[in-house]
Amino acid sequence: MAKRKPEDPPKGAPAWQSTFSDLMNLLLCFFVLLFSMSTVDAEKFQQVIASFSTSMSILPAGGTSIGDGEMVSAGVNQLEFLDSYYNDLANSKSQTESTTDGEDKNAVEQYEQMQLDESEKMAEEIEKQFSNSKVQDLIDVDFNGEYVTLSLSGALLFESGKAEVIDEAYPIVNKVCSVLSKYKDNIIEVEGHTDNVPMANTRKYEDNDVLSMYRALNVANYIRDTTDIDPSHIKSSGRGSYVPVADNSTPEGRAKNRRVEIKIYNSYNSNLD
Structure with missing residues (x-):
């Protein structure tokens, strides 16, 4: 094969x-x-x-x-100053944040100063209105960044242990009402204060807290009835003996603590909503 x-x-x-x-x-x-x-x-x-x-x-x-890199062979040395580049970037960000914080702080300080300036101007105007009247030495005027305070002694307005305004006090309250009428666009708050001596238990006022509340309410209602201020702009509260301005261990101190304060809030703090 x-x-x-x-x-x-x-x-x-x-x-x-x-x-x-x-x-x-x-x-x-x-x-x-x-x-x-x-x-x-x-x-x-x-x-x-x-x-x-x-x-x-x-x-x-x-x-x-990025920096001054050198050309070598087929590539480019771009990373010579990379650390400096990012450090500069971080420092710039930190400086920006610090500047922003400083601007915010300055804005807050300017706003607070504007509030204080307005309250001071209101206090000066009110003292001027009281200067030529008989009540000048009966009303203490003070202010802060929120409001101006008119402080009236409780002995001028009420009998001991009672909350009704006495007849002799109406000229004083009427003068206060005429001043308040010039600030009808502001919030007005009436506060009642007492000393720390317990009062005799009565059917109407069981303690100093209730007494201070009724005293503030009666003054606030009188302001509503005798002025053209919007009633919703007027508030009242009883603070009892919790906010003393003097030592309650002396008769003089207790007399100062028995008071009615009328606070006129400036335009920055008059929330009417």
Whole structure:
């Protein structure tokens, strides 16, 4: 039987040699390119980089690096001053926050000063209105950043243990009402205060807290009835013996603590909602 003739091997080089030769060509081109870049004129190369950055880079127009980095081989040393860049950025942010805090603090201080200035002006106007009257020495005028306080002795307004305004006190209260009428757009609060001596338990006023509340309410109602001030602008409260202005251990101190205070809030603190 005749033997089968073996097939001829394929002509040409093996397939792996083609792939290998392509790889060698690419490497050769790559190193030639590196060599050409290392010998190119530095000035012209910087001009090319600047032009390219202007049109396509994320850096500002004409910028080539964050700092003064040097061009080396196929790359760019852009990180030489990165620490300084971020430190400057953090310092700038800190300074901005500090400036903002300072501005907020100054704004608050200016606002508080405006409140105090208005209260002081109101107090001066009120003292001027009392200066030529018989009640000048019977009413104490004080102020703070929220309101002006008119303080009247309880002995001038009420009998001991009672809350009804006595007849002799009406000229004083009427003068106060005429002053209050000039501030009808402001909140007015009437506060009743007593000393710390327990009062005899009666059917009407069981303790100093209740007595102080009724005294403030009666004065507030009189202001509502005799002036054109909006009744909703007038408030009253009884504070009992909890806010003394003098020592309750002496008769003089207790006499000062038995009082009615009328607070006229300035425009910044007159919330009419």
